[in-house]
Structures are given as C-alpha cells and as structure tokens.
Amino acid sequence: MSFLKRKGSQVIIDTLLKQGVDTVFGYPGGQNIPIYDALYGVKDITHILTRHEQGAIHAADGYARATGKVGVVFATSGPGATNLVTGLANANMDSVPLVAVTGQVPTSMIGNDSFQEADIYGISVPITKYNYLVKDVTKLERVLVEAFHIAKSGRTGPVLVDVPRDIQTSEVVSDKSLELRLPSYQPSIKGHAKQIIEATKAIESAEKPVIYAGGGVLSSGASEELFSLAETGSIPVAMTLMGLGSFPGTHSLSLGMLGMHGTKYANIAVAEADVLIAIGTRFSDRVTGKPEHFAVNAKIIHIDIDPAEIGKIKKCHIPIVGNCKMVLKVILEKLKPNKREKWVAKLNELKKEFPMAYSDSDKVIKPQYIIEQIYEATKGNAIITTDVGQHQMWTAQYYKFENPRTLITSGGLGTMGFGFPAAIGAKIGCPKKTVVNITGDGSFQMTIQEIATAVQYKIPIKVAILNNGYLGMVRQWQELFYGGRYSETDLGVSPDFVKIAEGYRAKGILVQRKEDVKSAIAKALEMEEPVIMDFRVDREENVMPMIPPGGTVKNVLG
Amino acid sequence: MEEKHTLSILVRNHPGVLSHIAGLFARRAYNIESIAAGVTEKPDVTRITIVVTGDEDVLEQVIKQLRKLIDVIKVVDLKYSDSITRELAIITVNCNNETRGEIIEISDVFNSTVVDLSESTVTIQVTGNDRQIKGIIKLLSRFGIEEMARTGVIALPYKSVR
Numbered sequence: 001m002s003f004l005k006r007k008g009s010q011v012i013i014d015t016l017l018k019q020g021v022d023t024v025f026g027y028p029g030g031q032n033i034p035i036y037d038a039l040y041g042v043k044d045i046t047h048i049l050t051r052h053e054q055g056a057i058h059a060a061d062g063y064a065r066a067t068g069k070v071g072v073v074f075a076t077s078g079p080g081a082t083n084l085v086t087g088l089a090n091a092n093m094d095s096v097p098l099v100a101v102t103g104q105v106p107t108s109m110i111g112n113d114s115f116q117e118a119d120i121y122g123i124s125v126p127i128t129k130y131n132y133l134v135k136d137v138t139k140l141e142r143v144l145v146e147a148f149h150i151a152k153s154g155r156t157g158p159v160l161v162d163v164p165r166d167i168q169t170s171e172v173v174s175d176k177s178l179e180l181r182l183p184s185y186q187p188s189i190k191g192h193a194k195q196i197i198e199a200t201k202a203i204e205s206a207e208k209p210v211i212y213a214g215g216g217v218l219s220s221g222a223s224e225e226l227f228s229l230a231e232t233g234s235i236p237v238a239m240t241l242m243g244l245g246s247f248p249g250t251h252s253l254s255l256g257m258l259g260m261h262g263t264k265y266a267n268i269a270v271a272e273a274d275v276l277i278a279i280g281t282r283f284s285d286r287v288t289g290k291p292e293h294f295a296v297n298a299k300i301i302h303i304d305i306d307p308a309e310i311g312k313i314k315k316c317h318i319p320i321v322g323n324c325k326m327v328l329k330v331i332l333e334k335l336k337p338n339k340r341e342k343w344v345a346k347l348n349e350l351k352k353e354f355p356m357a358y359s360d361s362d363k364v365i366k367p368q369y370i371i372e373q374i375y376e377a378t379k380g381n382a383i384i385t386t387d388v389g390q391h392q393m394w395t396a397q398y399y400k401f402e403n404p405r406t407l408i409t410s411g412g413l414g415t416m417g418f419g420f421p422a423a424i425g426a427k428i429g430c431p432k433k434t435v436v437n438i439t440g441d442g443s444f445q446m447t448i449q450e451i452a453t454a455v456q457y458k459i460p461i462k463v464a465i466l467n468n469g470y471l472g473m474v475r476q477w478q479e480l481f482y483g484g485r486y487s488e489t490d491l492g493v494s495p496d497f498v499k500i501a502e503g504y505r506a507k508g509i510l511v512q513r514k515e516d517v518k519s520a521i522a523k524a525l526e527m528e529e530p531v532i533m534d535f536r537v538d539r540e541e542n543v544m545p546m547i548p549p550g551g552t553v554k555n556v557l558g
Numbered sequence: 559m560e561e562k563h564t565l566s567i568l569v570r571n572h573p574g575v576l577s578h579i580a581g582l583f584a585r586r587a588y589n590i591e592s593i594a595a596g597v598t599e600k601p602d603v604t605r606i607t608i609v610v611t612g613d614e615d616v617l618e619q620v621i622k623q624l625r626k627l628i629d630v631i632k633v634v635d636l637k638y639s640d641s642i643t644r645e646l647a648i649i650t651v652n653c654n655n656e657t658r659g660e661i662i663e664i665s666d667v668f669n670s671t672v673v674d675l676s677e678s679t680v681t682i683q684v685t686g687n688d689r690q691i692k693g694i695i696k697l698l699s700r701f702g703i704e705e706m707a708r709t710g711v712i713a714l715p716y717k718s719v720r
Contacts, residue, residue, distance in 0.1 A: 121574065125581050130628045133574065150628060184570055184631040308622035 008137045009034035009168040012101060015144040017044055021072050023063060023428055024048070025056040029076025030116055032103030034168035036074075048428065048457060051449040053080050055421040057087025057100065058447065062422025064096050065408045066383055067429035068221070070151050071096070076103045078116030081162070082123065086415055089127040091158040093412025094242060095219060097151040098158035099144075106166040107135055121162050129157030134164070137172045142181075149180055154187030155306040156219055187305060191322025196330050199277075199301045199318045204336055206275035206299075208343045209235045212258065212287075215242030215411065216280015216304060216324050223247065223404045225328035226279065232332065234340040235277070236347050238266040240287055241396055242411040243280070249380070249400030255347070256356065259287035260547050261393040264354035267553035269347055273298040280304060280324040283313035284412070285549070293552045303327050354545075356397055364538040365514050367391065367466040370521075371398040374436060374464060377521045382434040383408060383426045387419040387443030390472035393543040395438045417446025423461045424454055434462070434525060441467040441494060451504040454530040462524045463532045468539045469494050476542050480557070497534040506530040562591075562611045564643060564713050567624060568632040571597060571604040575629045579606060582627070586620050588612055592645070592710035603631065607712045636713050643687045643713040648673070649695065650681045652702035661701060668694045679704060 006014070012035055016024070025048045028036045039047060050056040053075045060071030071091075075084050081102040091098045105114040121133040130150050132143050140163070147159040203209055217226050223246050230237050230253045237247040238258035247254055255266035270276060276298035281287070288294040291314045302309075302316035303324055310319040320327050358368045371394050374382075380400050385408040386392040392409055401407050408426055410418040423437035444465050454461055475489040498508030507529055511520045517535065524531040544558025569575045576595060583590050591609040598605045610617065617635070624633045636643075653661055658680060665672055665682045668690060674681035684694050688711065695703070 122577065125574075125578055126585055131574075135573075182628070185628045306626065308619070308626045310622075312619055312622075 009038040026074030031077035053083035058421035059425035062425030063429040066426035081120035097156040104164040131160040189323040191327035209275040210273040213243040214281025217246040222325035245401035265350040416443040501532040594710035
C-alpha cells in the first residue's frame with residue numbers, strides 16, 4: 001500500500017477519510033473536477049451540494065459548531081474560492097475549525113491571469129488561522145494532515161489549502177513518515193500553575209465575583225467545569241453572545257448575556273464586581289463598550305488559550321494562558337465552597353428590578369413573543385441558528401439556552417446570510433436535534449437559494465423569519481442616533497416567502513396574527529420537511545436594553 | 559511612548575511567510591522602517607529583522623500576534639544597547655573636480671569604500687549602525703545625493719557583555 005502510486009486528488013479524499021470526515025459541503029468547478037472525480041462513489045463521505053460556495057462554507061461552519069468536529073468545504077478556483085472569503089473570515093472571527101480545499105489553476109498558469117484564477121492564498125492570509133498553496137504533490141498529504149491539526153488544536157480556526165489542478169492529477173508515492181513537523185506551533189494548553197493558584201485565591205477572597213464566559217468555554221468543552229465553578233462559589237455567570245449555552249439560561253446564577261444588548265443586571269453586576277473571571281473570551285467591543293470603563297472595580301482573571309488575547313483590549317491582573325477546561329479543572333480541585341448570600345441576594349433583587357421585558361401587544365406580533373413561543377415549543381432544547389441584526393439580539397435575550405452548542409450565530413464578523421446554511425450544516429451534524437433558523441427578512445434573502453439544498457437532501461430545518469420589512473438594526477440606529485433618517489433601510493414590498501418556499505418545493509406558512517403564532521410553530525415542528533415561516537412583526541420594534549456604542553451601563557437606553 | 563525597536567524574528571523558511579508577517583504590520587497600521595530577511599545557520603530557518611517605531615502597547619500586541627503565526631519560531635525585541643546592529647548603504651554622490659577630494663575624505667573617516675567613480679559622481683559603500691549611516695548621509699547630502707540604496711538593519715544580540 002505504501003508504495004502505491006496515487007493521484008493528488010485521491011490523496012485528498014483518502015486523507016479526509018483518515019481524518020474521520022463524514023461530510024463535505026461544496027461546489028464543483030473547472031479546477032477541482034479531479035477532486036470530485038475521486039469523491040465519486042465514496043460511500044463514507046456524504047457530499048452536500050449547496051447552491052453557492054458561501055452557503056457551503058457557512059454550512060460547514062454550522063456543522064462544526066454543532067458537532068465540535070472540523071467542517072470541510074470544497075470550492076473551485078477563482079470565483080469559487082473568493083465566494084468562500086466571507087465564510088473564512090466568519091469562521092476566523094469565531095474560532096471555528098474548518099478546512100477549505102480549493103482548486104487552483106495549474107502551477108504553470110499561476111500568475112498569468114488565467115481563466116478563473118484568483119490568488120486565494122494571498123487573499124486568505126488575514127482571514128484564516130493558516131493557509132497553504134501546494135506546489136509539490138509529495139507534500140500534499142502532509143499539508144492536509146497539518147491543516148486538520150492546526151484547525152482543531154489550540155485556538156481553533158479555519159485553514160485553507162489551495163491545490164492547483166496539476167497537483168490533483170499528478171501521481172505520488174505515499175509518504176511513509178507523516179509525523180507532524182510544526183516546531184513553531186506548540187499551543188500551551190495547561191496553564192501556569194502559580195497563576196492558577198493566584199486566581200483560586202482571588203476567587204476565594206472575592207465578595208462580589210462575576211464570571212464572564214465566552215465561546216472558549218464551548219470550544220474547549222468546559223461547560224461542566226463552568227457549572228461547578230459557579231455552583232461551588234455561588235458565582236453568577238454573565239455570558240457573551242458566543243458563550244450562550246455554556247451555562248444553563250434558566251439557572252438562578254445565570255445573568256444571561258452581557259454587553260451592548262445584554263441584561264441590565266449582567267452589566268450592573270460586572271460594573272460592581274470585585275473579581276471578574278473572564279473565561280475563553282476576548283473583551284469584544286460589543287461587551288466592553290469603552291474598555292477603560294469596563295469592570296473598573298474588579299481584579300480581572302483572564303483565562304484564554306490565545307496569549308495574544310491577554311491584555312489586547314483590557315489589562316488583566318491574573319492572566320492564565322491555557323485550555324479553559326484544563327485550567328478550570330485545576331481551580332476546582334482547590335476551590336472552597338462559598339455561599340455568598342449577600343451578593344447572590346443583591347443580584348436577585350437587581351433581576352427583579354430590571355427584568356428582561358417588552359410591552360406585548362394584541363394588535364401586532366411582537367418579535368420577542370415569537371422567540372418566547374419558539375422557546376416554549378422546543379423547551380429550550382433545539383439548536384437555534386441566527387443571522388445578524390435585531391432578530392439575533394432578541395434570540396440571545398429571550399431564548400434561554402440550556403445546553404452547549406445550541407446557539408449557532410455569527411458573533412464576531414456579524415455575517416448576514418449565515419444562519420440558514422449554518423442550520424443545514426447543524427442539522428446534518430445533529431440529525432436528531434430540532435434545528436430552527438431565526439432570521440430576518442433582510443438576512444434570509446442573502447442566502448435564500450439554499451432552500452434548494454435543504455429540499456434536495458430532505459433536511460427538515462425550520463426557518464422563522466421575523467419580517468419587519470426593514471434592515472431593522474440599522475433602522476434602529478438611524479432612529480436613535482441619526483434623527484430618524486431611514487436612509488436605504490426600508491426593504492419595500494416584501495416578497496411572498498410562502499410562494500418562494502413553494503417554488504423551491506418546501507413548505508411555507510404566513511403568520512399575520514398573534515393568535516396564529518403558536519399553532520404555526522407547532523405545525524412547522526411537526527412537519528418532516530423544510531418549513532419557512534413568515535412572521536409579519538411590529539415593524540419598528542427596537543432591541544432594548546441598549547448601551548450606545550462606547551458607553552457604559554450608566555448610559556443604558558430602554 | 560514612541561520608541562524605536564529592532565525585532566528579530568526567526569521563521570520557517572518557505573514561500574508566503576514574508577507576506578504573513580508584513581501583512582500583520584499593515585493590519586495593525588504599524589509602520590515598518592526597514593525589513594531585512596536572510597537565511598540563518600539552519601537552512602530551513604530565516605531571520606527577519608524589522609525596525610519599527612511606535613507605541614509600546616501596540617508593539618506588545620504586534621509581538622504577540624507575530625508569535626501566534628504558525629511559521630514564527632521566535633520573536634525577540636532587541637534593545638539597541640544590547641545588540642550589534644549593522645546596515646549597508648550604497649550612495650551615489652554628485653561631484654566635480656573641487657568636491658571629489660572632500661567626499662573621499664568623508665568616506666575615509668566613516669571607514670567607507672569608494673566603489674565607483676565617474677566624472678560627475680562618486681559611489682560610496684558604507685557599513686555601520688544606524689547612527690553612522692545617518693551621519694554620512696547628512697554630510698554627503700550637501701553635495702547632492704543622486705541615488706541611494708540601503709539593505710535595512712540586521713542585528714544579533716551581544717554575547718560578550720552578558
């Protein structure tokens with residue numbers, strides 16, 4: 001076997017199989033036909049043909065976030081590869097492990113402005129964790145193995161492997177010595193023992209500690225440890241958008257989401273905290289507002305796998321570089337239980353004083369009401385994907401995520417059009433789970449063509465469009481900060497989403513009255529096929545509370 | 559505080575690595591004063607020496623981001639006083655029969671070599687640290703520098719004073 005000659009394209013498929021890949025999302029084209037030829041008839045890999053490469057990479061991303069495995073996407077050269085750019089940047093910002101394999105024009109034609117040539121290697125440098133242009137077929141297998149290793153280790157992220165067509169078609173003898181040679185890539189995962197002791201002491205002596213949990217808790221699988229930390233020390237947990245689901249949203253110690261559209265009590269708690277335990281998070285501007293005014297009273301413990309995140313935005317007092325799960329385990333070995341009755345009581349009061357609420361109506365459908373009904377119908381156990389904008393924030397506020405990896409959302413890049421293909425990927429990764437894409441009429445139309453994919457592969461995902469006919473979040477900013485000048489945010493006449501669904505041979509439901517919301521959701525969840533629900537909601541509802549950009553909890557609106 | 563730093567970066571020697579590094583500086587809006595790259599005692603390792611001026615906090619972040627790059631093996635922020643820094647410059651200066659002698663005298667003082675002469679120009683090759691190169695440029699500029707090429711600074715830490 002080891003002396004067998006194989007074509008580069010065969011090496012790609014064989015390596016994917018060795019890596020345990022069972023699903024590939026992609027789109028064939030002129031320069032990756034050999035890869036698709038090698039894939040032909042391979043039973044252990046299911047290929048999902050999307051209708052756009054952006055759909056393919058977001059689906060691979062949704063698959064990766066839902067399962068924790070590496071998502072894999074294929075695209076051809078030139079426009080195929082450039083259509084991956086948004087998806088790569090999206091995965092890079094949210095640290096999602098992906099391997100993208102792109103076709104490239106033959107090596108002899110690179111640089112000639114050949115047909116469908118684009119320098120995707122150069123383009124993807126700043127938006128991937130690492131990238132390769134393979135110019136030697138003998139290095140192909142090693143490159144692919146490295147790509148998977150880099151994608152899924154340390155701070156996970158997307159890796160692009162660009163493979164010219166002649167590399168796919170030339171033959172190579174198997175590489176016998178495939179041990180990794182990455183001397184410059186050794187992520188530290190254990191965490192400094194002394195620092196961990198310091199942190200444990202700081203937590204123990206804290207009177208008003210708050211946990212600030214981010215996506216790193218989920219990617220390191222540290223939810224159990226986070227739960228123990230919170231319960232042992234009676235420490236309330238505020239989560240970032242990316243961290244939702246890392247701690248049960250219904251738990252009495254949950255403060256929900258913090259930051260710009262976070263709960264008032266989460267933001268007040270952070271402002272008052274004497275110790276802030278930041279776990280797997282990067283002090284994003286959506287959380288900190290003005291960093292110098294963020295958590296001013298707190299000694300900050302920052303646990304993160306990426307040393308570059310330590311002190312990037314905010315100076316911390318006890319940095320710990322390591323895998324969140326491993327670091328928390330060590331902290332928990334020593335941490336003494338503490339009831340912290342006074343602090344917990346104070347937070348319970350704050351929760352009563354500033355509850356998450358909206359003024360419901362019988363005349364129009366309030367978008368928040370729909371989220372609550374989806375929550376009730378799925379008992380908080382569905383995988384929810386979102387796009388970006390108002391519906392995303394309402395989902396974060398009103399759907400109480402109970403379990404890890406149940407909210408799949410574009411947190412860092414804020415990519416409209418992400419949620420629907422991500423739902424396809426999530427459902428393929430977790431076929432037993434109910435998967436609902438909560439979206440807006442603006443976002444949904446960015447990748448609406450993927451209804452065809454869902455129908456072709458019989459993927460019974462549900463879409464709830466909170467249709468207000470606006471680019472709602474921008475409209476909200478225009479209302480609040482630009483004197484109500486709604487420049488180019490009115491989407492005009494809404495398309496008939498039911499007819500669009502039906503045109504693609506999916507099911508569509510139009511909901512215009514509040515009393516029909518519950519039954520529509522129930523009906524959609526029962527159907528074993530893709531269903532698009534078009535909810536006509538209150539057009540000018542705002543996401544509240546809101547801390548204006550660069551502000552603090554003192555400036556909160558709503 | 560704005561200060562000059564010499565970063566000595568050891569990287570895996572393969573195509574694309576320079577674009578990863580230069581791109582990082584560009585993205586952080588960090589201006590590179592000079593950059594010089596060349597192979598080290600190990601054939602698969604390249605040393606890139608970058609001179610930058612900028613804010614300490616930003617630089618600290620840039621160094622962390624550099625260390626994060628998969629190809630970067632080591633990054634050292636070399637202090638000027640603790641390191642040997644050298645650069646080579648080739649300078650073509652305008653001259654006439656009256657000024658030629660003076661130019662060659664200046665060149666001698668700076669331990670430079672005259673590498674080319676024409677009726678109206680002298681070309682000087684000078685090696686030294688930043689201060690010496692700047693010094694000779696200052697003195698020569700009044701004759702009119704026609705063209706100049708600089709290699710960019712390379713540096714190694716002093717071993718003797720440790």
